[in-house]
Amino acid sequence: DARVTQTPRHKVTEMGQEVTMRCQPILGHNTVFWYRQTMMQGLELLAYFRNRAPLDDSGMPKDRFSAEMPDATLATLKIQPSEPRDSAVYFCASGGTSGVYNEQFFGPGTRLTVL
Amino acid sequence: DAKTTQPNSMESNEEEPVHLPCNHSTISGTDYIHWYRQLPSQGPEYVIHGLTSNVNNRMASLAIAEDRKSSTLILHRATLRDAAVYYCILRPQRGAQKLVFGQGTRLTINP
Numbered sequence: 262d263a264r265v266t267q268t269p270r271h272k273v274t275e276m277g278q279e280v281t282m283r284c285q286p287i288l289g290h291n292t293v294f295w296y297r298q299t300m301m302q303g304l305e306l307l308a309y310f311r312n313r314a315p316l317d318d319s320g321m322p323k324d325r326f327s328a329e330m331p332d333a334t335l336a337t338l339k340i341q342p343s344e345p346r347d348s349a350v351y352f353c354a355s356g357g358t359s360g361v362y363n364e365q366f367f368g369p370g371t372r373l374t375v376l
Numbered sequence: 377d378a379k380t381t382q383p384n385s386m387e388s389n390e391e392e393p394v395h396l397p398c399n400h401s402t403i404s405g406t407d408y409i410h411w412y413r414q415l416p417s418q419g420p421e422y423v424i425h426g427l428t429s430n431v432n433n434r435m436a437s438l439a440i441a442e443d444r445k446s447s448t449l450i451l452h453r454a455t456l457r458d459a460a461v462y463y464c465i466l467r468p469q470r471g472a473q474k475l476v477f478g479q480g481t482r483l484t485i486n487p
Contacts, residue, residue, distance in 0.1 A: 294475075365475060367421065370419050
């Protein structure tokens with residue numbers, strides 16, 4: 262049963278610290294998305310990649326956030342330095358190879374708390 | 377991104393049908409209608425999608441109005457496990473594959 266995996270599942274850190282979240286997309290999927298969910302803003306797209314190339318990162322605060330895909334099996338989202346307002350659940354999703362019909366498969370999320 | 381409007385919350389009873397409405401009056405001719413749901417403490421999951429014709433799958437049915445300005449997600453026999461937030465999302469046929477989530481409808485199922 263293919264699934265998107267995310268690590269860590271929970272992270273508590275102090276303001277100013279670096280945070281790295283990792284995602285393993287479903288094998289064979291070529292599109293990877295990062296979403297953030299908060300009570301106030303709901304689910305919002307931060308960035309997404311196709312074939313490891315960034316296509317859209319307009320939802321991401323550029324000064325502190327960075328997203329990369331070092332290889333086809335790993336996507337990372339890094340926050341440096343972290344701030345309390347970054348506290349949220351971060352979801353990674355992956356999608357199939359072509360077409361708009363492809364559903365996105367979401368991971369279980371990383372719950373980040375910045376103190 | 378075309379906007380959708382859904383009720384904030386709905387309530388139903390177990391084993392009864394549930395009809396979740398979605399208005400999308402500004403939909404364009406090439407926008408697909410997608411539904412995702414998010415169970416408590418989980419990531420969203422795909423439910424169903426359609427363009428013009430009604431669609432059925434093992435999870436639900438999607439009824440699309442003739443003018444495509446509204447649609448209804450139908451759960452034929454709700455179970456407690458169907459309690460979730462349901463999102464109606466428009467995705468263009470071409471261009472970005474990203475999902476733009478609204479606030480969704482929080483569905484409560486009573487035993």
